[in-house]
Amino acid sequence: MESVQLQLTIYKLYTKLERYYGKTNWWPAEGVFEIIVGAVLTQNTNWRNVEKALNNLKDNLMLDYAKILDEREDFVKQLIKPAGFYNQKYSTLINICRFIKEELQGNLELLKTMDTSNLRDKLLNIKGIGKETADSILLYCGYHPVFVIDAYTKRIVSRLGISKESSYDKLQQIFENALPADVHLYAEYHGLIVEHAKTFCRKKPVCKECFLAYICNYKAEEKVG
Numbered sequence: 227m228e229s230v231q232l233q234l235t236i237y238k239l240y241t242k243l244e245r246y247y248g249k250t251n252w253w254p255a256e257g258v259f260e261i262i263v264g265a266v267l268t269q270n271t272n273w274r275n276v277e278k279a280l281n282n283l284k285d286n287l288m289l290d291y292a293k294i295l296d297e298r299e300d301f302v303k304q305l306i307k308p309a310g311f312y313n314q315k316y317s318t319l320i321n322i323c324r325f326i327k328e329e330l331q332g333n334l335e336l337l338k339t340m341d342t343s344n345l346r347d348k349l350l351n352i353k354g355i356g357k358e359t360a361d362s363i364l365l366y367c368g369y370h371p372v373f374v375i376d377a378y379t380k381r382i383v384s385r386l387g388i389s390k391e392s393s394y395d396k397l398q399q400i401f402e403n404a405l406p407a408d409v410h411l412y413a414e415y416h417g418l419i420v421e422h423a424k425t426f427c428r429k430k431p432v433c434k435e436c437f438l439a440y441i442c443n444y445k446a447e448e449k450v451g
């Protein structure tokens with residue numbers, strides 16, 4: 227797709243999703259640390275499993291970086307187990323809790339005032355933190371205008387015929403070039419993508435009921451909804 231056309235299509239997709247779903251208020255969380263934990267736990271799993279793990283942490287008053295650092299490893303692992311890959315996610319969680327303690331002195335407000343690319347580099351240096359997690363923290367915790375790309379974004383833009391790009395950086399660039407650098411817009415757009423991937427554009431899509439079917443390129447024989 228030609229670049230001006232591509233930019234227009236990306237913006238129009240936002241307006242269509244927004245008209246259908248309304249405001250998502252994504253990221254769903256009661257506090258900044260909960261967003262960070264959710265961003266770590268959501269790697270390679272669906273949000274429902276993340277919610278179970280977050281609820282376990284909440285019920286045990288463990289949504290606190292210092293408590294996670296102090297608590298017994300097997301206990302924390304048990305709480306986050308529903309999110310899957312719990313050994314790996316536990317290590318990442320510990321690494322980011324150490325970062326909060328040592329680099330931010332426990333002050334999560336600093337995420338809002340640090341330079342965007344400097345903070346991104348620091349987050350990406352934490353073992354276990356990839357681009358999607360780092361950008362989620364930048365956008366939703368620090369209010370930095372960074373567009374989050376995830377598997378849902380790739381799936382939806384590919385099926386709609388907007389872009390087949392699979393590179394994180396390139397797809398992020400495509401979205402950021404198409405949209406004004408607006409934190410609220412980026413935050414909502416990502417939320418709308420998640421919403422659409424959960425509602426219609428699932429792994430096995432429900433195309434027959436989807437309000438975007440009339441503009442979708444997904445092959446007719448694959449529209450098995």
Ligand code: SF4
Pocket residue numbers: 382385386426427428431432433434436437438439440442443444449
């Ligand atoms: S028509 Fe099907 S493939 Fe296309 S966006 Fe809707 S659910 Fe996804």
